[in-house]
Amino acid sequence: MKKITATLFCLCSLSFAAEYDPIRGQMLSLSCASCHGTDGKSTTITTYLAGMGKTTLYKTLLEYKNGTKTGTMMQKHVKGFTDEELEQVSYYFSKVKR
Numbered sequence: 001m002k003k004i005t006a007t008l009f010c011l012c013s014l015s016f017a018a019e020y021d022p023i024r025g026q027m028l029s030l031s032c033a034s035c036h037g038t039d040g041k042s043t044t045i046t047t048y049l050a051g052m053g054k055t056t057l058y059k060t061l062l063e064y065k066n067g068t069k070t071g072t073m074m075q076k077h078v079k080g081f082t083d084e085e086l087e088q089v090s091y092y093f094s095k096v097k098r
């Protein structure tokens with residue numbers, strides 16, 4: 001029985017790769033705008049996020065969240081988001097034209 005539960009859990013988490021929701025993606029992106037510019041088009045020293053690959057962006061955000069990547073701001077900022085929200089915002093920036 002335990003095995004079956006574990007298998008079901010694995011299947012569920014695999015299918016979890018979130019479906020993109022553009023409205024939520026944009027809402028979440030607003031929290032990045034103060035430092036990375038509107039739509040991620042940075043005009044300062046912060047990274048230009050517009051058009052960055054979704055997978056790269058999402059992976060980087062998860063690294064900040066789990067502490068494998070460190071910095072002055074980002075670790076604190078991403079802590080307020082669920083993994084799914086970080087994935088949505090990654091989709092959003094990846095779809096903005098550079």
Ligand code: HEC
Nearest residue numbers: 031032035036046047057060070071072073074075077089
């Ligand atoms: C308070 C300012 C601030 C906010 C808000 C902010 N960032 Fe950042 N971001 C930074 C800084 C500063 C860095 C450089 C690393 C550091 O010092 O934390 C950075 C680095 C990054 C990097 C790594 C870039 C690289 O070249 O490695 C990514 C990706 C990123 N931010 C995405 C985001 C996303 C997505 C959001 C919104 C959910 C966001 N940031 C919100 C300031 C901010």
